Structures are given as C-alpha cells and as structure tokens.
Amino acid sequence: MEYTPLDIIAMILETLNFKRGRILLNRFLSPDQLQNYLTVLQENRMLVYEEEKQTYKTTDKGMYFLQIYNQVGDLVAPTGI
Template identity: 40%
Template sequence: MKYRDRNEITAQILESANGNRVRLTKIMYDGYLSHTVTKEYLVLLIEKGLIEYLDGERTFKTTEKGMNFLRIHHRVQELTPVAPTLHSRVEKVSFL
C-alpha cells in the first residue's frame, strides 16, 4: 500500500461516514487502519468538528464542516497531478 498523508487518511474516514451512520469497525475496514490509529483520528476529527459521534447509536457521521473538507480535498486532488516517482524521472535524464 502506498504512503498516505494525514489529509488522505482524514478524507478516507470522512468518506466512510459521509451521509451514513457507520460504526468504528466500518471506518477501520474502509480505511485499512488499525483500531488504535482509527480512534486517534476520530478523536481529532470530533475535536475539529469534522465528524460527530452519535452516542445512543454508537455510530459516526460526517458533519457539514467535514463535507466541506471533502469537497476542498477532492478539488485539490484534481488540481495537483500525481507526480512521477523519482526513479522514473532519473531514467529520463540522459546525462546521468
């Protein structure tokens, strides 16, 4: 699996709970995250108001602020093309 930065993991968690009420396990499976890492992210996202915990149902749901984050994240992904790897760039240089 490729390295994912904090924003990519955050977006994956928010996507998992976007429009749905999901349990911790679904977020873990969707994001390929351990229980510990998932809980750390959820605490941070709740503190920032990007996701809410519905205590009676023991589920999570993306907030409006979280949906705004997702829209911006997807837009940034569209605007920044995937950079080729360093190895593929070095192969193209003839003087090395």
C-alpha cells in the same frame, strides 16, 4: 500506496457514513491510530458520534473539508505524462 494524514482524514470522513466503514478502515489503520484520528476529527468538529445509532456522522465542516480535498486532488491529479 502510502497515504498522507490528509488522505486518511478524507478516507475516514467518507467511509464512516457507511455501516461497514469502520471495518474497511481497520484494514489501513490500527485500532489506536483510528481512535486518534476520530478524536482529532471530533475535536475539530468534522465528525460527531450519534449515541442512539452508535455511529459517526460527518458534519457540514467535514463535508466542506472533503469538497476542498477533492478539488485540490483534481488540480494536482497526474495527467498521464
């Protein structure tokens, strides 16, 4: 399956909240690709880096994106035809 940039963004926002999320993402993206997405998501305030925990956290704006992304996915999901 080929992922669109929006699919990748959703995957990053969903996955980075888990400790092993970055390992999972490395299966789909090169380190450079992942870093580029992380930078764009931070610039758009969908993701923040927590220095003390050394982890990324999805912001309210990122959560809102995921909500809309999932709603659109529900609307256009294949119906088994």
